[in-house]
Amino acid sequence: MRLTAALCTGLLLAATGAAPAADRLRIGIGPEPETLDPHRGVSIGTARLLLDLCEGLLTRDGAGRTVPGVAVRTDRSADGLTLVFHLRADARWWNGDPVTAADFVRGWRRAVDPATASGIADLLDGVEHAADIRRGRLPPDRLGIQAADARTLVVRLARPVADVDTILAHRITLPVHGPTLDAKGMDFANASNLMCNGPYRLIEHRLQQHYLLERADHWHGRADVALAQVEMRVAERPELELNLFRSGDLHITSAVPAAMLDWARAERAEALHVHPWTILSALAANPDGPAWRGNAAFLEALDLALDREQLTATSQGRSIPAYGLVPTTLWPAAVNADPGPKGQARRDAAQGALRRAGFGPDRPPPRVEIVFAATDAIRQRVVAIAAQWKQVLGVETDLIGMESRMISTRLAQRDFQGFIYNNWIGYSPSQMLAPFLPPAFTLTATDPAGQQAELRRAERAVLDSRHFIPLAQGSSLHMVAPPVRGWQDNLYDIHPVRLLSLAPATPP
Numbered sequence: 486m487r488l489t490a491a492l493c494t495g496l497l498l499a500a501t502g503a504a505p506a507a508d509r510l511r512i513g514i515g516p517e518p519e520t521l522d523p524h525r526g527v528s529i530g531t532a533r534l535l536l537d538l539c540e541g542l543l544t545r546d547g548a549g550r551t552v553p554g555v556a557v558r559t560d561r562s563a564d565g566l567t568l569v570f571h572l573r574a575d576a577r578w579w580n581g582d583p584v585t586a587a588d589f590v591r592g593w594r595r596a597v598d599p600a601t602a603s604g605i606a607d608l609l610d611g612v613e614h615a616a617d618i619r620r621g622r623l624p625p626d627r628l629g630i631q632a633a634d635a636r637t638l639v640v641r642l643a644r645p646v647a648d649v650d651t652i653l654a655h656r657i658t659l660p661v662h663g664p665t666l667d668a669k670g671m672d673f674a675n676a677s678n679l680m681c682n683g684p685y686r687l688i689e690h691r692l693q694q695h696y697l698l699e700r701a702d703h704w705h706g707r708a709d710v711a712l713a714q715v716e717m718r719v720a721e722r723p724e725l726e727l728n729l730f731r732s733g734d735l736h737i738t739s740a741v742p743a744a745m746l747d748w749a750r751a752e753r754a755e756a757l758h759v760h761p762w763t764i765l766s767a768l769a770a771n772p773d774g775p776a777w778r779g780n781a782a783f784l785e786a787l788d789l790a791l792d793r794e795q796l797t798a799t800s801q802g803r804s805i806p807a808y809g810l811v812p813t814t815l816w817p818a819a820v821n822a823d824p825g826p827k828g829q830a831r832r833d834a835a836q837g838a839l840r841r842a843g844f845g846p847d848r849p850p851p852r853v854e855i856v857f858a859a860t861d862a863i864r865q866r867v868v869a870i871a872a873q874w875k876q877v878l879g880v881e882t883d884l885i886g887m888e889s890r891m892i893s894t895r896l897a898q899r900d901f902q903g904f905i906y907n908n909w910i911g912y913s914p915s916q917m918l919a920p921f922l923p924p925a926f927t928l929t930a931t932d933p934a935g936q937q938a939e940l941r942r943a944e945r946a947v948l949d950s951r952h953f954i955p956l957a958q959g960s961s962l963h964m965v966a967p968p969v970r971g972w973q974d975n976l977y978d979i980h981p982v983r984l985l986s987l988a989p990a991t992p993p
Contacts, residue, residue, distance in 0.1 A: 508712075508713065508714075508987065509712075509713075509714045509715065509716055510712050510714075510715045510716070510736055510737075510969070510982065510985060510987055511715075511716045511718060511729075511734065511735050511736050511737075512715065512716070512717050512718065512735070512736065512737045512739075512982070513717075513718050513720055513723075513726035513729070513730075513735055513737060513738045513739040513740075514529075514530045514533050514534065514696075514717045514718065514719060514739055515529060515530050515719075515720065515723070515726075515739040515740065515889070516528070516530060516719065516720070516721050516858075516888065516889035516890050517530065517692065517693050517719045517721070517890055518530035518531040518534060518890070519531065519890045519893060519894065520674060521534060521535065521538075521674045521675070521676060521679055522673075522674035523535055523539065523592070523596075523656040523657065523659045523661075523674070524592075524595060524596045524601050524603040524605070524606065524656075524657060525601065525602065525603055525604065525674075526656070527604050527605060527893045527897070528889075528890065528893055529739075529908075529910065530719075531656075532656060532910075533717070533739075534696060534717060535656045535659070535681075535683075536656075536683075536979065536981055536982075537683055537684060537685045537698060537715070537981060537982045537983060538679070538681045538683045538685055538686070538687060538698070539656070539659045539660075539681040539682060539683045540554045540555055540576075540659075540681075540682050540683045540684070540704075541554050541555065541653060541654060541655070541656070541658050541659050541660070542554055542555055542556040542559075542570050542572075542589065542638070542653045542654075542658060543556065543650060543653040543654040544654055544981070545654055545977070545979045545981060546981070546984070547971060547972075547973040547975075547980065547981060547984045548973050548975045549912075549973075549975035549976060549977035549978075549979040551650040551651060551653070551654045554654070555572050555573055555576045555584055555589075555660070555682070556570040556571060556572055556573075556638075556653075557571055557572070557573045558570075558571040559571075564645075565642070565645040565931075566641060566642045566643075566644070566645065567639065567640070567641055567642070568639070568640040568641075568642070568649070569633075569637065569638070569639050569640075570586075570589075570637070570638040570639075570640070571636065571637060572584065572585070572586060572635075572636040572637070572638065573636075573705060574636065575705040576682060576705060577682065577703035577704065577705070578662050578680055578681070578682045578703070579680055579681060579682065579686040579701050579702075579703065580680065580703075581702075581703050582662070582664075583635070584660055584682050585632065585635045585636070586632035586633065586634065586635060586636060586637055586638040587632045587635070587663070588660035588661060588662065588663065589630070589632075589638050589658070589660045590630050590631060590632050590638070591660070591661045591663055591666065592658070592659055592660045592661035593609065593612070593628060593630050593658060594625040594626065594628050594630070595625070595661055595666070596609060596657050596658075597609055597612075597615050597618045597619050597625060597628060598618070598625045599618075599619060599620075599621050603657070604893075604897045604920075605657050605919075606619055606657065607619065607919050607922075607924070608652050608655060608657045608916060608919055609652070609657060609658070610643075610927065611642050611643060611644060611646035611649065611652070611928075612628060612629045612630065612640060612641070612642060612643065613628070613629025613641040613642060613643045614627045614628055614629055614643070615628060615629070615643070616643075616924075616927065619924075620924065629641030629642065629643070643927075644927070644928060644929070644931065645931045645932075646915075646928075648912075648913035648914070648915055648916065651912040651913045651916060652916070654912075655912075655916075659681075660682065661673070662680040662681070662682075664680075665678060665679075665680040676690035676696070677690075682704070683701065683704065684700065684701055684704045684706060684707070684710050684981075684982075684983040685698035685699060685700060685701055685710075685715060685982065685983070686698065686699055686700075686701045693719055693721075694718075694719055695716050695717060695718050695719060696716075696717040696719070697714065697715075697716055697717075698714065698715040698716070698717065698982070699713065699714050700712065700713050700714070706983070709983075710983045711985070711986035711987075712982065712985065712986060712987065715982050718735060720739075721860075721888065721889065722742075722860055722861070723738065723739070723740040723741065723742045723860065723862075724742050724745075724861070726738040726739060726740070726964075727741065727742055727745055727964065730756075730964045730966070735966075736965070736966040736968070736969050736987070737963055737964070737965050737966070737969060737972075737980075738963055738964040739963070740962055740963070741757070741962040741963065741964060742861060742862065743799075743803065743861065743862045743865070744861065746803065746962070749964065753964065755967060756964045756965055756966060756967065757962075757963075757964060758961070758962070758963045758964075758965050758972070758974050759803070759960050759961070759962050760960060760961050760974035760975070760976070760978070761812075761814060761960055761961075761976060762910075762959055762960050762961040762976065762977075762978045763812050763814065763815055763910055763911055763912065763917065763976060763977060763978075764812075764908055764909070764910050764958065764959040764961075764978075765807055765810060765811075765812065765908065765909045765910075765917070765955060765957075765958060765959075766804070766807070766866070766906070766907075766908050766955075766956045766957045766958075766959060767807070767810070767906075767907065767908075767909065767953050767954055767955045767956055768855070768870075768904040768905070768906055768953070768954040768956065769896060769904060769905045769907055769952070769953055770784060770903070770904050770951065770952050770953070770954070771899055771901055771902060771903065771904075772952055774853075774902055774903050774904075775851070775902060776850075776851040776852070776853045776902075776903060777842075780842050780843070781950075781951065782838050782839075782841040782842035782843075783838075783839070783842040783844070783850065783851075784951035784952075785838040785841075785842075785951055786835050786836070786838035786839040786842055786850075786878055787835075787853070787874060787878070787880070787951070787954070788835075788951050788954050789825070789826075789831055789834045789835035789838055790831075790832070790835040790873055790874055790877040790878050790880075791870065791873055791874075791954070791956070792831070792873055793806035793807065793808070793824075793956060793957065794806050795869070795873070796866060796869055796870065796873075796956060796957065797956075797957050799865075803959060803960050803962060804957040804958060804959045804960065805957065805958050806824070806956075806957060806958075807955040807956055807957050807958045808823060808824045808825070808955060809944060809948065809955060810917060810918055810921055810944050810947060810948065810953060810955055811911075811914045811917045811918060811940075811944060812917070812958045813958075814976060815911070815912075815913060815914050815917060816914055816937065817914075817933065817937060832877050835877050835878060836877065836878065839878050849879065850878060850879060850880045851880075852880070852881045852882065852883060853874070853880060853881075853882050853883070853903045853904065854882065854883040854884075854885055854901070854902055854903035854904065855867050855870065855871070855882060855883070855884055855885065855903060855904045855905070855906055856885045856887065856892070856895060856901045856903075856904070856905045856906070857884065857885070857886055857887075857892070857905070857906040858886070858887065858888070858889040858892050858906070858907075859886030859887060859888070859889075860889065863906060864884075864886060866906070866956070866957075867884055867906055868884065870882070870956075871884060883903075892905060892907055893907075904954075908959070910978075912977055914937065914940050915928075915936075915940060918940055918943060918944055918947075921944075921947045921952075921953045922943055922947065926943060928940070961974070961978035967988075968987050968988040968990075969985060969986075969987060969988075970985065970986045970987065970988055971984045971985040971986055972985065
């Protein structure tokens with residue numbers, strides 16, 4: 486596999502001056518992913534790349550629904566606690582090695598191993614012993630997963646999991662190639678080492694420029710993959726992607742800059758795609774932040790001072806106010822988020838909480854900080870938040886912008902003093918809540934209605950703590966060039982490249 490890595494401030498075309506291949510689909514993936522490690526990567530860019538490079542027991546179709554991947558059949562016990570997966574005989578790694586049940590055992594054990602330091606391993610907590618392994622109480626080989634034979638995988642659950650299919654299609658459950666892991670260790674997912682089993686293989690990576698994918702020779706569905714090559718372009722700012730799109734050098738953008746949405750609607754309406762998405766924008770508070778350590782009323786005041794309708798009023802339909810941690814469209818039964826007091830009543834409540842916190846004319850409140858990804862849209866949002874805190878509470882705010890790829894690392898390491906502004910995406914209520922719940926949380930109900938009720942109570946407890954303050958639920962926004970075929974807008978904003986194609990170029 487030919488791979489290169491080069492630091493560069495410009496995009497590939499600007500650096501080389503070469504014209505893009507006419508039959509190569511070019512897709513924007515946003516900022517450079519922090520890693521391709523399926524257990525450690527938490528960015529949207531990582532998820533987008535691994536969807537096309539790797540394949541789990543289940544995968545996603547063009548509408549975002551879960552469909553068979555490596556597993557062609559699943560048997561479930563009467564109590565729902567034992568799952569038996571029958572693997573396809575023609576599943577292969579990029580180098581032609583067979584994909585076996587042992588590869589999934591290896592991957593899942595690595596995911597929950599504390600040494601991996603995965604930030605998403607709690608998605609597997611429904612598997613027998615997973616939570617205790619994550620907390621170092623049991624060794625990884627006690628995980629409730631085993632290979633009955635090369636093509637039969639048995640998974641034992643600790644409790645019924647209502648949304649288990651969404652987890653089985655998540656990158657946390659991907660298989661891991663044993664020889665590569667043995668040879669490279671923690672570096673097994675570096676671009677120059679990666680060995681995967683999906684419809685495309687990675688043939689080139691240029692840091693901060695692109696990932697070049699080529700149709701995999703040994704993938705079982707290769708005959709149905711239309712595109713021989715796909716270029717995944719990296720761009721720290723959506724404005725760069727839009728410029729490439731307008732010049733014809735990009736077929737699909739990962740986003741649309743807020744300032745250009747009116748232009749897109751007026752000038753390129755046929756290419757603009759806006760659709761509800763399961764994305765939440767929120768402020769994550771460091772629970773030990775010096776501004777509110779031991780003073781929960783100050784956090785309450787900051788939360789109550791936020792006018793979410795005003796914060797989203799200028800989004801041009803891109804987002805709506807969020808009063809819960811789970812987008813309402815994800816709950817299996819209709820729910821109504823409680824917006825709390827509004828208008829002057831909200832401001833009065835915020836000022837009352839500030840007084841309970843011990844601050845007033847004779848004792849000004851402390852400064853707070855917000856760490857954020859320095860894109861124009863997010864900068865505008867956090868500036869508006871700071872203005873509301875100043876107006877309602879007299880609180881001064883320090884705004885600290887940085888590269889998008891650093892946000893997840895700072896959050897995971899709790900390397901911030903006040904708040905981090907971040908986005909979270911999930912495909913079910915339990916997945917959406919997983920990053921916010923305490924490590925000891927487990928569901929006890931065995932029926933979907935009971936589990937939903939428990940999750941709602943857990944969500945309420947997090948909201949009451951103000952350790953996570955929801956702000957807005959968003960929409961996916963893309964520019965999709967008319968020659969692209971197979972694109973389907975969907976709630977999950979999942980668009981497998983294996984199902985896309987390009988219309989033949991029209992002769993001049």
